[in-house]
Amino acid sequence: MPFHELAVAPADVDGAALGLALNAPAPTPLASIELAHHRAGTLVLGVLGASHVVTVDHPDGRFSEEVSCSAHVHGRALPGRHDASGYRFHSETTHCDTAHFAALAAQLHERCLTDRDTLGGRFPGDDAALTVLRACPDGPGWRWETWHLYPAADGGTAVYTSSRWRP
Numbered sequence: 001m002p003f004h005e006l007a008v009a010p011a012d013v014d015g016a017a018l019g020l021a022l023n024a025p026a027p028t029p030l031a032s033i034e035l036a037h038h039r040a041g042t043l044v045l046g047v048l049g050a051s052h053v054v055t056v057d058h059p060d061g062r063f064s065e066e067v068s069c070s071a072h073v074h075g076r077a078l079p080g081r082h083d084a085s086g087y088r089f090h091s092e093t094t095h096c097d098t099a100h101f102a103a104l105a106a107q108l109h110e111r112c113l114t115d116r117d118t119l120g121g122r123f124p125g126d127d128a129a130l131t132v133l134r135a136c137p138d139g140p141g142w143r144w145e146t147w148h149l150y151p152a153a154d155g156g157t158a159v160y161t162s163s164r165w166r167p
Contacts, residue, residue, distance in 0.1 A: 003112035003120045004031040004047070011049025011069070015093050015150050015159040018051065020082065021066040021075030026055050033119045037137035045133040045144065047121035052133050052146050060140075060167035065089070067146065067161060078159075086141070091161045101128055101149070101156040108132045108147055126151040141166030 008030060029046025036042045041058030051068030067078065082089040096104060105128035112120035117136055123129040128151045135144035141164065148159040 002033055002116060002118050003109065004122070006030055006047070006121045006123050008049065009124060011051070013050060013150060014069070015148060015157040017069045018067055018078040018148070018159060019069065019071035019075050020078050020089065020091075021064075021068075021071035021073070022084070022087070023062075023064055024066060024071070024074030026053050026064045026066065027068075027070075029053055031119060031121050035117060035135055037142075039140050040137040040142050043135050043142050043144070045119045045135055047119060047131045047133070050123060050129065050131055050148060050150070052131055052148070054133070054135070054144055054163070056142055056165055058141070058167050063087070063165050065163055065165075067091075067148070067159075086166045088164045089161065090163075091159060093157060093159050095155065095157050097155040099155075101151065101158070104128075104147075104158060105130055105149055108149070128156060138164055139166060 032046040046053040053066045056063040118134040120132040130149045132147045146161045150157040
């Protein structure tokens with residue numbers, strides 16, 4: 001099942017504290033799915049403690065992306081945009097009012113239940129405390145999107161990322 005009710009408190013609880021690490025040692029995810037494509041190799045989507053890790057095993061090499069509060073150790077603060085050879089990353093952080101945040105959480109939860117290329121994890125304490133990842137092949141590489149939802153009394157913070165990797 002691509003949606004998991006996680007029985008652990010989220011380790012990352014502040015979208016503003018997220019960082020980006022590329023090709024660092026990949027932490028063990030709390031939940032994961034593996035996707036394969038004959039031209040794009042194998043991709044693993046992983047939910048961390050309210051954050052994510054994506055790893056790609058491709059005949060032309062291995063790649064990893066981690067977005068988490070602990071990614072600062074191997075990387076940098078979460079950029080709005082990062083481009084490197086064969087890799088493109090974009091992120092947006094938005095504060096949502098209560099109604100919009102609840103609607104976004106419901107939409108993402110539904111996507112996890114109906115799209116086999118989507119992985120989601122919900123953390124205890126709030127039905128909107130979600131991390132959701134979705135991926136698809138992109139020529140010889142992959143594209144993926146992630147949503148990190150951090151509930152607050154007045155709605156919550158949503159961190160959206162989109163990435164593209166090609167060997």
